[in-house]
Every structure is written in C-alpha cells, then in structure tokens.
Amino acid sequence: MITETIQQRFKDHGLKNTPQRTAIYTALVETTSHPTADDLYQLVSQDYPMISQNTVYYTLGVLQKAGLIREVNVGHDRARYDGNLSPHHHLICTSCQSIVDVMDERLNELSFPNGIPSGFTITDYQVEFRGYCKACRSKTA
Amino acid sequence: MITETIQQRFKDHGLKNTPQRTAIYTALVETTSHPTADDLYQLVSQDYPMISQNTVYYTLGVLQKAGLIREVNVGHDRARYDGNLSPHHHLICTSCQSIVDVMDERLNELSFPNGIPSGFTITDYQVEFRGYCKACRSKTA
DNA sequence: TTGAGTGCAAAAGCTTTGCATTCGT
C-alpha cells in the first residue's frame, strides 16, 4: 500500500495524519491474520517503542467509526480486526481461533431471509464457517 | 419444556441434576433473547437468591461443552447464549445489540466455499445478518 | 461415600476513562 493513499483516506474522513495511526492502519491492511489490539500494539511497538496501548485502542475505534476497518468476533474474549473491506467471509478454527478469509463470490449473493421482524432493515451480512485447520486436526488425531 | 426431559438430557451427558442448573438451562431454552451470563444470573436469582455468579459461569461452560447450548458472538464485550439447537441464523441490531432468530430453511443448504486452505475441515456455519431494528431506526430518524 | 457442583472472595485480562502534554492542520 502506498502511503499517499493512506494519507488521502485519512483526510477524506477528517482524520489527522500521525505516524502511529499510519503504522497501525498499514499493519492492519497488510496482514490477513486478523490481529487483536494487543497484537497490533506489539507489532507497531517495534517501530514506535513509545506508543501506548491507549493509542492503539483509540485509533482502532476511530478507524472503525470511519468505516476503514471492521471488527471480527470469534469469541467473547477479545476483539479481532480486519483491514480488508472487500466483501468476504470467514473460516474460523474452533481450536486455535485462527481466521482465514473466504472469498467465494457465490456467498455475496444471498437473498435476504424470510420471516424477519417487520421494520427491521438489513444492511449487510456475513457467513462464518467453523471447523478445524490442518495443524489442529493433526494434533488431535 | 418438561422437567423430566431436562433431567434426562443432563443424565445423558453425565451432568448432575441440580436446581440451579435446571433453572439456568430452562431459562435459556424458554427465551429467544440470547441473554448474557449476567442476564441469566439476575433472572435465576429471583428463584434462587443464593446463587452465585460463579455457578452461572460454570454451568454455562459445562452446558456448552456438553453441546446443550451455544455461544453467540455479537461483539467482544460479553458472551450471549442460545439454548435453541435447531439450525438457524441470526439478525443483529447494530444499535441495540438485540439478536433475532432467522429460521429461513434456504440458509441451511449453502454449499461449502471454494478456495479454503487444504486440510481445513468445515464442521458448520452460520449466517449473521446486521441491520437496525424498528425501534432503533425510529430513534435515529 | 465421593467428587461434581456451589458460593464467596480474590485475581486476572481486556478495554475504557481521566488528564496533562504534544503535534497536525
């Protein structure tokens, strides 16, 4: 990702352009591992040793409100973040909690369901597949 | 739900039959509101004022491991529980976090996706619809 | 009788809040 693009995106959403913010967002866009806030804190700390956890949490909140990133829920324990905004779904290993992107186009064309309460407006949806990854399956076997 | 059925289910899974456990499970099966652990604690406390939060958490863990209940994730904040085991999906209000069951049969017949990592075994999936319920929509409007 | 289940309390873990300082615009 080109830095100028990021700076433009921040500008478009009225967000100030700080090194920490750029680092956090860049890390999130460049990975597919769906890191936690602490994962990002550890990662960005390598380049910005003075960064605080607060900044990471605050920044993630701001980016989420701006619609630049999304939160993925795999359990109630801690939040996982996703910088990939293109429509996609997730495959989650029940054992190690790893999240893999599922890009199957057919899943983006589901029709809205029957029998929903009147007045409820659906904005989007996501399919969450559950199972066991190769590594975890061989451990158990 | 008939109490005898519950006692049989507990027995089948090697779970002891206590009043607290029965109360928690019954409450969960009889509601469609997908309550939190604390919601259940408050509810069951009405009949069993001495019940501890620990018992609620412990019991929910046991029931989940036994496969009698499921956890629903709507955010990273706290866990929501579902006593309805028949295959269904969820509709979540982004504003008030309420969860509504979606029983559309067509959603139970999705084919497994393309492009998943080799060795990954899918066990099940769920579709999570997001939107705004009637009440929250009129508040914003 | 025996150990799973319960209750009380303390601890742990993730996230939020308060506040003074810094820095982008």
Added chain:
DNA sequence: ACGAATGCAAAGCTTTTGCACTCAA
C-alpha cells in the same frame, strides 16, 4: 492557536481461579 491525538496511569467490567462446603448419585 486550536483541538485532535498521544502517553501514562488508574479505573471498570466481564470472566476466571482458589478454596472450603454441600449435596446429588
């Protein structure tokens, strides 16, 4: 210069853990 963003610390909230007692089987 103004206010958003940052950093440090403390507080908050949900969940887990430790431990002794109780009760279902």
